Amino acid sequence: MSPRLLAMLLTTATCFTAAPITSLAQNRIEIASQADILLRSASNDALDSLFQSVHAISTSPTDSTKVCRALASPDRGSADTWLAVAQELSGDNRDRLTSALGEVALSGWQGRPSAFDEKAARTSLRQAGVRAAMLNDGFSASALSVDDVNATNEAEMEALRCRSLGWLLDAVASQPLDERAAITRLLLRDGLASVLQKSAD
Structure with missing residues (x-):
């Protein structure tokens, strides 16, 4: 295209x-x-x-x-x-x-706008985050939402964020299609920071 x-x-x-x-x-x-x-x-x-x-x-x-x-x-x-x-x-x-x-x-x-179960999407994302943390030493949820206190400079912060995002997406990939679609809606609409902060509430 x-x-x-x-x-x-x-x-x-x-x-x-x-x-x-x-x-x-x-x-x-x-x-x-x-x-x-x-x-x-x-x-x-x-x-x-x-x-x-x-x-x-x-x-x-x-x-x-x-x-x-x-x-x-x-x-x-x-x-x-x-x-x-x-x-x-x-x-x-x-x-x-x-x-x-x-x-x-x-x-x-x-299509036509349909109802979106935001709570279920956040639950699915939170489950993916837990799995990513269990499987990957060094995964940082905080790096995806706010500046990580362990990062010493902006380049290190971005590297940590992107590495953690990759692991999070790996975890999401193992979930059912409807959950992957819901998480995609959530990430594009609310972004990484607000999504993970709200999911942690």
């Missing part, structure tokens, strides 16, 4: 408003609202395809950090964010991500 077609699908699916935006905060609120509608309208199969693509990219030495930064970004729900990430990836990963994003956009455009 070409970047031009993907951009058109994402823009149509999210129904971005043409009204003027008066501030960055207002813009992010609007993006979050439209992203929520899209994610609740997209099918579980489409969202799982997106999860699988992000999970695969998270194992790439050259591309994993770019996806990690996107998921941690306050603009993670914006089509522009993911289009920009896709264009920075290596060939196979770029094709994998743009194809998955196109599936989500088309599915969301054709």
Whole structure:
């Protein structure tokens, strides 16, 4: 799928408003609202395809950090964010991500918003976090949500965050499809920090 077609699908699916935006905060609120509608309208199969693509990219030495930064970004729900990430990836990963994003956009455009069991999604994510911690020495949930006190500089903090994210995605990959789709909705809508902080409550 070409970047031009993907951009058109994402823009149509999210129904971005043409009204003027008066501030960055207002813009992010609007993006979050439209992203929520899209994610609740997209099918579980489409969202799982997106999860699988992000999970695969998270194992790439050259591309994993770019996806990690996107998921941690306050603009993670914006089509522009993911289009920009896709264009920075290596060939196979770029094709994998743009194809998955196109599936989500088309599915969301054709579907209708459905109820989202946020509590169940957070429970599934918390279970994945526990499994990741049990299987991987050095996994840091705090690195995914706030600055880890054991990290001495920004580069070390990012490396710890991205490594822990990879382990978390490995754990999520072993869960049923509907749980993977729900967690994907949650991560894209709320981001790593807010998701893990709320899951810990």
